[in-house]
Amino acid sequence: MIWLVGGILLTTLSGVPGLFFQRDSHGGERIACLLTLTGTACGLFAVATTLISGKDADLELPWAMPGGTLALHLDPIAATFLLPLFLIVATGVVYGLRYWPQHENPTNGRKLRLFYGLISGAMILLLSASNGILFLMGWEVMAIAGFFLITTEEHKEEVRRAGYIYLIATHAGTLALFALFALLSQASGALMFPVAHTLPTAGSTLIFLLGLFGFGMKAGLMPLHIWLPGAHAAAPSHASALLSGVMIKTGIYGLVRLTSLFAEIPAWWGWTLLLLGMISGIMGVALALAQHDIKRLLAYHSVENIGIIAIGLGLALLGRSYHLPELVALGLAGCLLHVINHGLFKSLLFLSAGSVIHAVGSREIDHFGGLLKRQPWTGALFLGGAVAISALPPFNGFISEWLIYLGAFQPLKHPASALGMAVLAAPALALIGGLALACFVKVFGVTFLGEPRSKAAAHAHEAPKAMIAPMALLLAACAWIGLLPTTLLPLLNGAIAGWSGTTGSAQLAGTFAPLGWVSLAGWLLLTLLIVTGFRLHRRSRKVPRDVATWGCGYRFPTSRMQYTASSFADSLVRQFNFGLWSKRHGGKVPGLFPPAAQFSSHTPDAVLDRVLFPAFRGTARLCRYLRARIQNGETACYLLYVVLTVIALMTFLTL
Amino acid sequence: MIGRLALSLISHLILLLLFAPLLQGVITKTKSIFGGRIGPPLLQPYYDLARLFRKEFIFSRTTTWVFLAGPVVGLVVPLLAALLIPFGGLPAPISFEGDLILFIYLFGLSRFFTAVAALDTGSSFEGMGAVREVTFSCLAEPTVLFALLVLARLSDGLSLNALLGPHLLDAWHSEAGASLGLILVCLFVVLLVENSRIPFDDPDTHLELTMIHEVMVLDHSGPALGMILYGAALKMMVLGALLVRLALPWQTGWWLSDALLFLGGLSGMAVLIGVVESTMARLLLPRVPQVLIGTSLLAVFALVLVLR
Numbered sequence: 001m002i003w004l005v006g007g008i009l010l011t012t013l014s015g016v017p018g019l020f021f022q023r024d025s026h027g028g029e030r031i032a033c034l035l036t037l038t039g040t041a042c043g044l045f046a047v048a049t050t051l052i053s054g055k056d057a058d059l060e061l062p063w064a065m066p067g068g069t070l071a072l073h074l075d076p077i078a079a080t081f082l083l084p085l086f087l088i089v090a091t092g093v094v095y096g097l098r099y100w101p102q103h104e105n106p107t108n109g110r111k112l113r114l115f116y117g118l119i120s121g122a123m124i125l126l127l128s129a130s131n132g133i134l135f136l137m138g139w140e141v142m143a144i145a146g147f148f149l150i151t152t153e154e155h156k157e158e159v160r161r162a163g164y165i166y167l168i169a170t171h172a173g174t175l176a177l178f179a180l181f182a183l184l185s186q187a188s189g190a191l192m193f194p195v196a197h198t199l200p201t202a203g204s205t206l207i208f209l210l211g212l213f214g215f216g217m218k219a220g221l222m223p224l225h226i227w228l229p230g231a232h233a234a235a236p237s238h239a240s241a242l243l244s245g246v247m248i249k250t251g252i253y254g255l256v257r258l259t260s261l262f263a264e265i266p267a268w269w270g271w272t273l274l275l276l277g278m279i280s281g282i283m284g285v286a287l288a289l290a291q292h293d294i295k296r297l298l299a300y301h302s303v304e305n306i307g308i309i310a311i312g313l314g315l316a317l318l319g320r321s322y323h324l325p326e327l328v329a330l331g332l333a334g335c336l337l338h339v340i341n342h343g344l345f346k347s348l349l350f351l352s353a354g355s356v357i358h359a360v361g362s363r364e365i366d367h368f369g370g371l372l373k374r375q376p377w378t379g380a381l382f383l384g385g386a387v388a389i390s391a392l393p394p395f396n397g398f399i400s401e402w403l404i405y406l407g408a409f410q411p412l413k414h415p416a417s418a419l420g421m422a423v424l425a426a427p428a429l430a431l432i433g434g435l436a437l438a439c440f441v442k443v444f445g446v447t448f449l450g451e452p453r454s455k456a457a458a459h460a461h462e463a464p465k466a467m468i469a470p471m472a473l474l475l476a477a478c479a480w481i482g483l484l485p486t487t488l489l490p491l492l493n494g495a496i497a498g499w500s501g502t503t504g505s506a507q508l509a510g511t512f513a514p515l516g517w518v519s520l521a522g523w524l525l526l527t528l529l530i531v532t533g534f535r536l537h538r539r540s541r542k543v544p545r546d547v548a549t550w551g552c553g554y555r556f557p558t559s560r561m562q563y564t565a566s567s568f569a570d571s572l573v574r575q576f577n578f579g580l581w582s583k584r585h586g587g588k589v590p591g592l593f594p595p596a597a598q599f600s601s602h603t604p605d606a607v608l609d610r611v612l613f614p615a616f617r618g619t620a621r622l623c624r625y626l627r628a629r630i631q632n633g634e635t636a637c638y639l640l641y642v643v644l645t646v647i648a649l650m651t652f653l654t655l
Numbered sequence: 656m657i658g659r660l661a662l663s664l665i666s667h668l669i670l671l672l673l674f675a676p677l678l679q680g681v682i683t684k685t686k687s688i689f690g691g692r693i694g695p696p697l698l699q700p701y702y703d704l705a706r707l708f709r710k711e712f713i714f715s716r717t718t719t720w721v722f723l724a725g726p727v728v729g730l731v732v733p734l735l736a737a738l739l740i741p742f743g744g745l746p747a748p749i750s751f752e753g754d755l756i757l758f759i760y761l762f763g764l765s766r767f768f769t770a771v772a773a774l775d776t777g778s779s780f781e782g783m784g785a786v787r788e789v790t791f792s793c794l795a796e797p798t799v800l801f802a803l804l805v806l807a808r809l810s811d812g813l814s815l816n817a818l819l820g821p822h823l824l825d826a827w828h829s830e831a832g833a834s835l836g837l838i839l840v841c842l843f844v845v846l847l848v849e850n851s852r853i854p855f856d857d858p859d860t861h862l863e864l865t866m867i868h869e870v871m872v873l874d875h876s877g878p879a880l881g882m883i884l885y886g887a888a889l890k891m892m893v894l895g896a897l898l899v900r901l902a903l904p905w906q907t908g909w910w911l912s913d914a915l916l917f918l919g920g921l922s923g924m925a926v927l928i929g930v931v932e933s934t935m936a937r938l939l940l941p942r943v944p945q946v947l948i949g950t951s952l953l954a955v956f957a958l959v960l961v962l963r
Contacts, residue, residue, distance in 0.1 A: 032698040109933055298815030370777070372719045382729045383721075383771075392764040393757060412808045420962050427951075430759070434793025437767055441789055445782075451717055517751035521735070526760070528731040536723055539878060540712045549715040549776045550874050552863045563774070563782030570789045575944055 001059040001072060002067055004128060007043030010035050011089065013112060014120025015114030017532045023106040029650035032113045036093040036120065040086040043124055047082050047546035050074045058130075065133050068192040069221040073130035076494030077260065080336045081127050081253045083491075085345035087477060088245045089120045090257045091470035093237040095351055099465045100236050100357060112152050116239060117258060119145035123246060127253060132181040132191040139177065139250070143170040149239040149363070150231045162230030169227035173217030177254075180210040184261075194261055197501040201264045208269055211258045220249025221310060222280035226608040232299035233363070234314035237354025240295060241347035244302045251340050252309055256335075259317060260499045267321040267418075269417060274314030278428045281307030283606065285435040286576040289442070294564040295355050297443060298346065301389065303433060305342040308401065309335050311425050320500060328500045329511050330407035333492045338400035340488075341481060345388040345397060346473040352382040355471075356447060364369075365446050366567040374460040377449040379466045384475045386440035388482070391433050394522035396481035402518060405429060435572065442568040450561035483522045485515045559588045566601045579606055664748040666910070671737045673845070674918060675888040676700035678895070678925040685929025694718065700888065707881030715874055717777040725772025726875065726882040732765035732790040733889035739816050740896050743917025744906040749860070755803055758815060759796070761848070762890070766792055769883075773871035782864045784871035787940070791855065794947040795845045802838040802845075806901075808961045809835075823904035830960075835901065837957035841950045842898050848947065850891045853932040855943055863874035865937070895924050 014035035018028025052056045056075040063070040074082075093116065102109040126138030147170070151163035162322030181191065183206060188194035213224070228248070232240045259265060289298040312335030319327030350458050355378045357363055357369060372379035388395035408425040445526040451613075452458035462468075481488060489512055496502075551557045573582055580603050587599035604610060630637075680697040687694025696702075714722070737756050747754075770785035806818040809826045827835055848855045851868035856920045863870050872883050899920035907913055938946065 194798075246890040255914030260728075281923060348902075372721065387767065388764070388766070390767060391760065392767060393760055398757075398760055402687070402753060402756050404761075406813065407754045409753075409804070409807055409813055412804065419766075423958075423962075425888060426804060427800040430796040430800040431793070433763065433798040437763055438789035438793050441767060441770045441774070441785065445771055447786065449719070449721060449771065449775040450782075514751040514753050517749070517754070521739075521749070521757055525731065525735055528735060532731055533724070533727045536727055536879065536882070540714070540723065542710040543714055545716045545718060547713060547715055549717050549778045551778060552780055552873075557778070559777070561779045562777050563779060563786065568782065568786055571786055575790075575794070577927070626799070 001046065001074070002055050003042045003049075004046035004057075004072065004074065004124070005059070007039045007041075007046060008121050008124050008128075010039030010041075010042060011117055011124065014039060014093075014117035015110070016117075017267070018110050018113055021110075023110075025101045026102060027118060028110060029113060032117065033093050033097055036117060037395065039121070040090045043082065044086045046076065047522070048085075051494070052081055053074065054494075057421060063131075063253060068131045068133070068190050070134060071130045071192060072128045072134075073193075074128055075498050076491055077227060077256060077336075077498050078127050078253075080340060080491060080495050081249055082124065082270045083119070083121060084245045085251075085342045086217070087474070088242060088343055088347045091347065091351070091473055092116070092242050095354075095467050095470045096236075096238045096399075097211070099238055099354055099462045108152050108154075112239065114147040115148040116242070119149060119242065119247065121228045123250060126250060130251050132185060132193065133192075134179065134408065136174075136181060136596070138258065140174060140248065142250065146170070146231075146243060149243065150235045152236055152239065153234070156234075158230075159234040162227075162234040166227040168230040169217055169224075173224075176210045176214035176217075180207060180214060180258075183207050183210070193257070196260045196498065197263050199262045201262060201266060204262060204520040205267070207258070209619035212362050213257060213287050215251040215258070218248060218250070218254070218277070218341060219306050219310075220248050220280075220303050221251075221276050221306055222303060223607040223611075224282050224289075225280070225284070225306075226605065226612060228303060229291075229296050229299040229605060232302065233293060233295040233348075237350050237357065240299075240354075241350035244299065244350060245343040245347035248302060248306060249343060252306070252313070252335075255313060257501065259313075265320045267318065270314045270317030270321055271320075272309050272314075273317060274422065274425060276309030277307045277312075277314055278425065280304065280434070281432040282428060283579055285432055285439060286573070286580060286601065287606060289435060289569045290573045290575075290580055290582055290601075292365050293577055294356070294365050294443065294447065295350070295363055297365070297439070298349055301349075301436070301439070302342075302346060304436065305338065305346070305389075307433065308404065308429065309338045309342070311429065312336075312338060312400075312404045312407065315404065315422060315425065316409075316499075318419060318422055319407075319410075320396075324410065324414070324419075325500070325502055326409055326511050327410045328502075329496050330403050330410065332496050332499055333398050333512070334403035334407055336492060337403060337485075337488065338397075338482075339609055341388070341400050341478070344474055344477050345385045345395070348381065348385040348471055348478065349389065349470050351467070351474070352378050352385060355467055356460075358380075358463065358467075359460035359472055360454070362454070362456065365443060367454040368447040368457050369559060370449065370451050371457060371460055372448040374397045374457075375448075375462045378463055378471070381468070382448065382470045382476050383444055384478065389479045390437040390440050392437070393518075394482045394525050396478045396480070396485075399482060399485045399515070399518065401429060438572055439569070442565060446563065446565050446568060452563045453559050453562070453564075483526070485502070485519055486512075489515070502580040525618075551648075570601075573601075573603070581606070581610060659931060660748060663746065666745065666914075667737060667742060667748055668734075668749045668758045670742055670745075670914065670918070671734070671889060674921070675892040676704060676885065678891055678921060679888055681922055681925035682929040682932065685926050686933050688932035689929070700884075704881050704885055707884070710877040712879060713876045715776055718775050718874070721768075722772050722775040722874075723879060725768045725775075725872075726879040726886070728765050728768035729886035730882045730889070732761045733893050737889065737893045737896075740893060741819050741900060742896050742914070743900055743903070743920065744821075745910070745917065746816050747814075750814045752813045754814050755807075755818065759799060759803075765886070765890075769871060772929055776942050778874065778876045780870050780875055780881070783864075783871075784867055784873075787856075787867045788871060791848055791943055791947065794944050794951075795848050798841050798845055798951045798954050800945065801951065801958050802842055803863055805831075805834050805838050805954070805957050805961055806941055808958075815897075819900045819904075821904065821906045822899065823908075827904065831881030833955040834960045837953050837960075839898070841954045841957070842901065844946065844950045846891075846894050846898055847928070847931070848943075850887065852928055854938045855946075857937055892921065895921050897923055 021028035061070040117185040122141035129135040137479040288300035316331030391401040773781040773785040856867040
């Protein structure tokens with residue numbers, strides 16, 4: 001455990017030495033990188049030794065705070081969240097050396113690194129804390145540091161706006177968590193986390209609802225995702241990777257940890273999470289399809305993937321309510337593995353998107369095009385991430401979704417119970433998968449293929465090796481989980497046993513046995529692809545690429561004739577128009593010889609822009625109206641208020 | 656054990672690789688007969704493939720290596736998927752709990768790379784094909800899942816071998832027969848969509864604006880085009896195997912008669928496709944999503960019938 005504490009301290013303080021360096025010197029960023037790498041290595045060592053020993057590690061120190069000791073606790077549940085965190089923090093910090101170098105960003109480079117270290121350390125702390133106050137301290141430091149990461153470029157108005165929305169949302173969530181921990185300490189008698197599976201179900205409704213709001217807000221479950229798209233788009237790319245890959249997962253961690261404390265789970269908890277997960281998944285990916293800012297699009301995919309994770313958790317909760325250990329195992333294994341997987345491929349996608357943005361200088365997908373020729377490595381890595389996030393074999397996204405699918409098929413074995421409706425998760429996942437595939441065909445195709453759509457894209461350059469290597473490491477991790485999923489089974493089994501309180505892992509071994517076959521099929525697919533691809537490549541290697549694309553008779557095609565991000569998604573977005581309400585401007589072609597016309601489409605957020613802002617504006621208008629009526633400046637009226645108040649007080653006292 | 660696995664692997668692959676292009680020939684022949692023509696010989700698809708594999712490549716200067724990844728994935732995926740599905744009474748060589756999800760997602764992989772390879776040319780026509788392909792398949796996907804849920808409810812396993820086992824014969828005669836009939840119709844519609852047949856797509860049209868699958872592969876030439884056509888033929892046979900097994904669940908236990916029943920069933924399906932193509936006009940493109948949502952609802956109805 002001493003290694004973990006060392007890791008937390010080193011990571012947290014990694015940005016501090018940089019504050020004492022000159023604004024344009026390299027020293028600070030190198031020291032920060034070194035400290036973070038050492039810190040994550042220490043943490044990784046601590047987690048690895050704990051896992052290998054097979055026993056949970058504990059650390060308890062006396063503390064001046066009331067209600068418990070300073071207690072850290074490492075178990076397989078925490079480890080599943082910590083392992084991707086270490087990898088993503090480490091790759092992000094190396095990537096940041098060239099993506100956000102100090103000498104190019106003298107004003108905000110030091111701030112970015114300070115808060116990058118702070119948020120990483122705070123997340124390690126909260127994931128290993130087993131004291132309510134310590135957890136909330138980590139949570140709050142993470143929330144505030146996240147705000148400063150998002151507002152790195154504070155001179156831009158949209159960045160400040162995204163930052164404030166995030167700040168309001170996250171504090172609304174934290175407020176719920178304060179109440180949650182107060183109730184928990186009432187139920188268990190201390191601020192320490194109670195022993196798993198001991199809390200009674202009585203009085204748990206409010207605890208669950210508060211947890212769902214507080215943790216769901218951080219995780220970005222629809223409709224609590226309002227802060228997420230703007231915030232992820234505004235932050236620098238490696239910070240977005242950290243926020244999207246790791247930070248939102250702390251919300252999932254909170255839900256998993258909270259539900260592990262109760263002895264019995266009411267069925268409606270599982271149904272609620274399942275329903276919210278399906279809504280988040282489908283609406284998240286539909287909104288993503290409609291975007292044309294690459295980082296906003298990736299951010300909406302985080303909402304979608306959180307939805308998939310919530311479907312897995314919902315199935316596991318239902319399994320506990322209905323006492324089906326197989327459903328618990330498959331649901332929770334899918335949920336936790338998708339937490340790891342989403343962390344890996346989403347960071348990979350954000351980093352490679354960052355490399356594109358770095359080269360072209362724009363976030364609009366329609367300004368890219370033809371980049372695979374100019375950025376072959378970035379393009380290939382992005383393609384790997386796109387295949388992984390669309391849950392296609394042989395990458396890791398397929399494994400976790402496969403587990404959740406198998407979980408969704410379980411209720412068919414028990415048709416008599418009310419559980420039957422849970423099978424709807426399977427077609428919902430299929431729809432989500434199909435839409436995600438369409439979306440990533442669009443992003444990859446419009447960004448990297450075809451002809452360049454702008455001058456900047458035509459002159460783009462490949463990212464330096466220091467940016468490519470971290471991405472390659474992440475893709476290798478994705479491929480590893482996809483091809484050798486059985487290597488993670490001990491970790492997942494430990495987490496399932498810790499969460500559900502069952503120790504029948506011998507029975508569960510049969511549930512996961514087909515994973516070996518999936519792995520075999522993955523290897524077979526890879527081998528066949530390589531062999532066929534190699535043969536085709538050998539035969540076509542010498543053919544010159546010197547003719548124009550067949551334009552169906554038209555001889556002078558331009559790059560503007562290619563499908564754009566909006567036109568590609570249009571036919572699908574129309575199918576979902578009942579929930580998206582895209583705004584379309586222009587596009588009408590009048591007459592036989594029309595003049596130049598314009599068309600633009602824009603899809604605002606379904607909850608933030610369509611519900612919350614109008615509601616808040618309406619409330620503000622109502623308050624202004626009432627203020628004008630009540631504070632009308634007439635003395636008689638004010639005297640009337642005094643009299644009314646006195647009468648009200650006297651009636652109140654006599655009653 | 657190993658010997659039986661190898662035997663079943665080899666028989667599966669031989670059936671698939673040899674018979675698949677013939678289905679295309681049967682469809683064309685049926686359409687010719689309906690049109691009062693003699694039509695090309697039954698074996699024409701084989702001649703076409705042999706000719707294409709001898710030809711040389713032509714590449715647009717816009718394309719990259721992704722352009723060739725499309726044909727490669729398009730050929731490998733049906734080959735691998737064929738090992739997961741029983742061919743009539745011949746059980747699948749590779750079978751495990753949950754292989755049906757792998758089966759569906761493998762075709763997702765091939766769709767991803769076909770569409771991406773189309774976008775690689777930078778042509779607006781091929782982009783149009785890619786849009787339509789991903790749109791329609793993503794609406795067809797829930798239908799397939801609902802149909803599989805019905806099948807999984809009637810069987811006691813989650814592998815395609817168990818789903819399409821001999822119990823189907825009894826299921827047809829039980830109360831679940833109505834559900835099986837409904838999903839048979841739904842899966843036939845999905846088969847037409849996935850293999851780009853009329854009324855959803857016309858593989859023989861000469862107007863690029865109206866195509867879906869064909870327009871995506873406009874720029875492919877020589878062996879790459881041959882791989883695409885062969886891959887499409889394999890895909891039709893693999894998806895057809897699902898349908899044929901569902902419609903003809905008899906099992907004799909003797910290898911040759913099972914294989915003959917299966918091949919007969921496939922030929923019958925090809926004739927049926929030919930009849931549909933000869934007697935129906937193409938749907939308006941905006942109608943296609945409506946039809947697909949309709950089949951999803953039919954499949955939901957079938958699921959409700961068996962869950963009740």
